[in-house]
Amino acid sequence: MIPLTGRTTTSNWTHPATDVWQVADAAHAEAGHHAVLVRPGEPTPQGAGLYVTTDPQVAGPGPTLHLPVKLSHVDVGDVLAVTDDGSRVSVVWKASAVHNSILLTERCDHYCLMCSQPPKERDDSFLYERARRIITALPATARALSLTGGEPTIDPDAFLGLLRHIAQAAPELSTHILSNGRRFADPQFAHSYASVELRDVMVGIPLYAADPSLHDYIVQAEGAFSETVKGILNLTAAGASVEIRIVLQKTNIDHLGETAHFIARNLPFVNQVALMGLEMTGLAKPNQNLVWVDPHHYRAELKAAHRILTTAHVPTRIYNHQLCVLERELWPAAVQSISDWKNAYPVECEPCVVRDQCAGVFTTSGTRLSAHLEPITRDTNSDRRTLNEKIAQSSRG
Numbered sequence: 349m350i351p352l353t354g355r356t357t358t359s360n361w362t363h364p365a366t367d368v369w370q371v372a373d374a375a376h377a378e379a380g381h382h383a384v385l386v387r388p389g390e391p392t393p394q395g396a397g398l399y400v401t402t403d404p405q406v407a408g409p410g411p412t413l414h415l416p417v418k419l420s421h422v423d424v425g426d427v428l429a430v431t432d433d434g435s436r437v438s439v440v441w442k443a444s445a446v447h448n449s450i451l452l453t454e455r456c457d458h459y460c461l462m463c464s465q466p467p468k469e470r471d472d473s474f475l476y477e478r479a480r481r482i483i484t485a486l487p488a489t490a491r492a493l494s495l496t497g498g499e500p501t502i503d504p505d506a507f508l509g510l511l512r513h514i515a516q517a518a519p520e521l522s523t524h525i526l527s528n529g530r531r532f533a534d535p536q537f538a539h540s541y542a543s544v545e546l547r548d549v550m551v552g553i554p555l556y557a558a559d560p561s562l563h564d565y566i567v568q569a570e571g572a573f574s575e576t577v578k579g580i581l582n583l584t585a586a587g588a589s590v591e592i593r594i595v596l597q598k599t600n601i602d603h604l605g606e607t608a609h610f611i612a613r614n615l616p617f618v619n620q621v622a623l624m625g626l627e628m629t630g631l632a633k634p635n636q637n638l639v640w641v642d643p644h645h646y647r648a649e650l651k652a653a654h655r656i657l658t659t660a661h662v663p664t665r666i667y668n669h670q671l672c673v674l675e676r677e678l679w680p681a682a683v684q685s686i687s688d689w690k691n692a693y694p695v696e697c698e699p700c701v702v703r704d705q706c707a708g709v710f711t712t713s714g715t716r717l718s719a720h721l722e723p724i725t726r727d728t729n730s731d732r733r734t735l736n737e738k739i740a741q742s743s744r745g
């Protein structure tokens with residue numbers, strides 16, 4: 349796992365102009381609004397708003413932040429959030445990463461059995477404001493962004509304001525929003541959302557079952573199913589892009605076929621369905637007896653659901669699954685979807701010939717992995733054809 353936060357020490361600390369900084373090289377020092385990275389042995393330029401370094405001997409002419417060794421991966425184009433007193437830093441954008449997300453709130457009106465980011469009820473409205481500053485500080489190379497929570501729409505005005513800011517400050521970004529969809533049950537809100545002129549934006553909305561009571565049980569919120577489905581309908585009616593996400597777990601796996609049929613019959617116009625493997629962290633840990641099922645045991649159900657959806661021409665992808673626990677037929681639909689900073693390949697993967705195309709595992713899941721991970725060592729003609737098809741079709745999502 350790549351560490352993204354750490355304790356810092358300072359020298360010449362006077363309150364810098366902002367808490368969010370894009371890291372730049374010495375050539376950008378004059379601009380004053382970048383944090384200039386001073387590498388060990390390099391001269392320290394004048395004029396930077398902030399200096400960052402892993403060299404404890406460096407003291408710039410202005411506020412200087414000494415990064416811990418574990419953050420020596422910080423590089424030009426990354427964006428840092430620094431506490432007011434300079435005692436902590438978070439890497440809120442990693443320029444080299446395929447996946448970057450911004451947390452907008454920890455508040456949520458769901459309490460899902462397997463939530464990887466358990467909700468907290470406290471005023472964290474500063475996060476929406478900080479998200480604006482992160483967007484402003486993004487490097488020109490930034491291409492794709494995920495907005496997460498909590499529930500990103502919990503403060504509807506702050507959410508819409510942020511989207512309008514993205515449209516202005518970073519119009520080239522592709523934006524993916526993870527939402528439970530319930531706010532969009534309000535047609536006026538769905539319309540306001542769809543009216544923001546973002547170039548490329550999609551809302552990913554979980555729908556865990558076709559049975560309202562089962563969906564409501566999984567999200568621990570009565571009436572959620574009805575509002576979520578209304579939200580999906582309002583969004584698509586307003587011309588917005590929608591992805592339905594189904595996290596596969598013990599509670600819903602026996603009903604996956606019904607869920608696929610429900611979507612195929614009632615919501616076939618969504619842009620995509622993602623059939624997702626479980627990340628065993630957050631609330632999934634204390635609830636593991638309720639939620640954990642080895643993906644090896646639902647191979648047949650997954651293949652059947654994929655067939656039901658694709659037969660109805662619903663684009664369907666498989667996230668967070670290792671190729672060795674999937675039927676070969678599903679390999680072309682499998683996406684390397686796990687964020688770089690929490691993605692790994694266990695030791696058994698070393699001899700595997702499909703490692704470069706496999707999603708690998710969540711480091712956050714610890715040892716709670718499929719008991720059936722097994723390197724693929726055969727390189728048959730049919731495997732090679734399947735892989736070529738997969739390479740042609742998939743990209744990191």
Ligand code: SF4
Nearest residue numbers: 670672697700706723
């Ligand atoms: S052995 Fe590892 S790399 Fe190979 S398919 Fe399984 S999880 Fe992926």
